[in-house]
Amino acid sequence: MPVHYVYLVVAIVAETVGTTALQASHQFTRLWPTCLVVLAYGVAFYMLGMALKFMPVGVAYAIWSGLGIVLIAAIGFTVFGQKLDLAAGLGLALIISGILIIHLFSETAGH
Numbered sequence: 001m002p003v004h005y006v007y008l009v010v011a012i013v014a015e016t017v018g019t020t021a022l023q024a025s026h027q028f029t030r031l032w033p034t035c036l037v038v039l040a041y042g043v044a045f046y047m048l049g050m051a052l053k054f055m056p057v058g059v060a061y062a063i064w065s066g067l068g069i070v071l072i073a074a075i076g077f078t079v080f081g082q083k084l085d086l087a088a089g090l091g092l093a094l095i096i097s098g099i100l101i102i103h104l105f106s107e108t109a110g111h
Contacts, residue, residue, distance in 0.1 A: 004054035011047035012064055014040045016071045023080060056108050063102065066095045 018040030025033035051060050070092050076082035084092075 002054070004051045007047045007051040008055070008060060008063060011044045011051060012067045012071070014044035014047060015064065015068045016075065018044060019068070019072050020075050020079070023076075059102060059106065059108050063099055066099045070095055 018037050021033045021036035021040060024030065025037055028034045028037075048060065048064055051064075073084060073088070073092055077084055
């Protein structure tokens with residue numbers, strides 16, 4: 001796996017951890033989840049910046065935000081009991097399809 005994808009995967013995981021901690025922080029009223037939010041988002045943006053040395057910002061951000069959305073929806077469903085309707089599931093499937101199209105067919109994805 002190229003190094004820029006490693007950076008991007010770490011950024012996605014860190015952003016997902018940060019967003020999950022954001023929910024757990026109860027609007028920044030709980031100290032340790034709030035600290036995790038700040039740390040995780042710092043790591044996420046740093047690693048996204050590292051990925052941008054090798055990838056166009058539009059492609060990197062589309063993958064970062066798209067996979068983050070899908071992962072957070074899955075965590076919200078499994079951990080927090082948040083329900084997804086058919087339209088939400090279809091929208092998430094379209095996001096995944098878009099990411100696959102970029103990765104498999106785009107010359108600018110920096111393979």
